Amino acid sequence: MSDLLGVAVLGTGHMGADHIRRLENVVSGAKVVAVADPDADRAEHALAGIAGASTHTEAEAALDAPGVQAVLIASPGPAHEEALLAAFARGLPVLCEKPMVPGSAGALRVVEAEARLGRRLAQIGFMRRYDAEYRQLKAVLDEGRLGRPLMLHCVHRNVSSPPDFTSAMLIDSSVAHEIDAARWLLGQELTAVTVLRPRSSDRAPEGLLDPQFVLFETDGGALVDVEVFVNCGFGYQVRCEAVCEAGSARIGEGHGMLVTSAGAAREEVAQDYLVRFADAYDREVQAWVDATRQGRVTGPGAWDGYAASVVAEAGVRAQESGARVTVDLAPRPALYE
Template sequence: MGELLGVAVLGAGHMGTDHIRRLDRVISGARVAAVADPDRGRAEEAAAGLAGVSVHTDPVAALDAPGVAAVLIASPGPAHEEALLAAFARRLPVLCEKPMAPDSTGALRVVEAEVALGRRLAQIGFMRRYDGEYRRLKALLDGGRLGRPLMLHCTHRNVSSPGHFTSAMLIDSSVSHEIDAARWLLGQELTAVTVLRPTPSADAPEGLLDPQFVLLETAAGALVDVEVFVNCGFGYQVRCEAVCERGSARIGDEHTMVVTTRDGAREEVAQDHLVRFADAYDREVQTWVDATRRGEVTGPSAWDGYAASVVAEAGVRSLRTGARVAVGLAGRPDLYARVSR
């Protein structure tokens, strides 16, 4: 396989720092070659103790740094399109955290740029496809033992939302994971979105419409409902139940430590996505590194990133109007005809 894959990590915030740790301490076959963040001090702190790492405030400079052969984009969403296009121009394979771009217009530009290259370079970070429970559910549904899937019931809860979180971000940041998971689990495109708004929780920040109830329709007539509640106060919970013609299957029930004392039993509840999906992130990045070293690109594609963006935008319109909003996708290019693994 040759020498270690040199990776430029763009973004040294919460997610980027965790990926730097992962590449350095968990993943085999790769090393961090460069780190970029507009806050140089933050980039230097994230890269501290790593040998042979260059630090940059300009992400493009990081792409051109010595030893860089691949890119991991963990910067805020508005910076993704420019970074992806710069990586494409250098023929660098990319793992890009979602959202691929902040809107569907930008996402389509990314798709068109990759199609113009005539080959895939981008994998989009929908890490639930790498979670053990989600993978078992996917295999069960694909095997057909339960018959045709009729409905998915999904739950997405966070302890609290960041101060900058908006009502629209419950859809395009949080529910975007369920959007991709539903497309992947069912093997169907989503065709319409309806968002219902219950009375906001008293614990939600002023003006934030939290929780929300999202209803997704698929091309083959299945329904997907998502309860998204980002200020539930008690833990990070992600669950999914598939209801099929001949049975159902549920994932996401906590299988964590139970501590028993004379005061009773207490079950631990994950407090954030980096805890709940730690194994999925590890498997995602390891799979990306292995494929990149083989000269391959697997996993969620730029088309998957575009489709999720279009559905999320329809959801935001429904949130604002209360109406059912149809989803309109561009024609799917031949480059993405093969199902993403």
């Protein structure tokens, strides 16, 4: 492997462009050598000022470009399965943004394909595992000084939802992060989900059921609740409180500057996930580059992506039916034990 890991970035939208910037200006040990996007102008714009990288409108053309040693997938979710399988066929390590694959059937095909290879190539972009506060909370829970975790209370709020955002996407796009975070923090699988809905906010676009309250059960007897509100109007907020037998621990408070003036105090609230989790994204991609250069995968893998897709799919069924829906995972391949 050369001194710098040559990366092909698939997708140059909001997330992909930010990863290109990160690989070029923040992360050490890597360089962007190819990008792919159906919008050629957008791809060219994302590469502005980066010499030597090629642009393509087809993902496989970028994978076959000279110098490509690894792949970062930041294209829309429905394109992920084909891109992952193409990367596997070429033996290329992958960092794939969530969702790994939107549907559980496709996600299972990815798991089975990687299991047939007999080695892990995919890391899935659940970047909260790299956030300093989440890692601190994980350490507190793992060391056990607060006793057995009983509940996780989670909040996930966005200023506004993007165009064409659907009620199902509150679960399979937004809450997908809490699904993985809960599995990781607790070391337990989610076994059932119930979705409750208050009256929708007047800020919600017509037809969007927002906010929602999602309740998960785990195989360790814990409960996880998530308030998801994607049109709260005032800022981007992610919080999590673990309630244990001998105490509690809470993260997600006070990330903005506190301004005191004229007898009042005002705290700035982040407006975007790329602001709130900037450091987590940096840590995630750096860890991926470092591990890839050593021939390893150390982050959340294809099984975690599959589990999140299955739970999210059950959550959408619960949302639509109003009933409690159980989560049924396929047998875990030995590769992920």
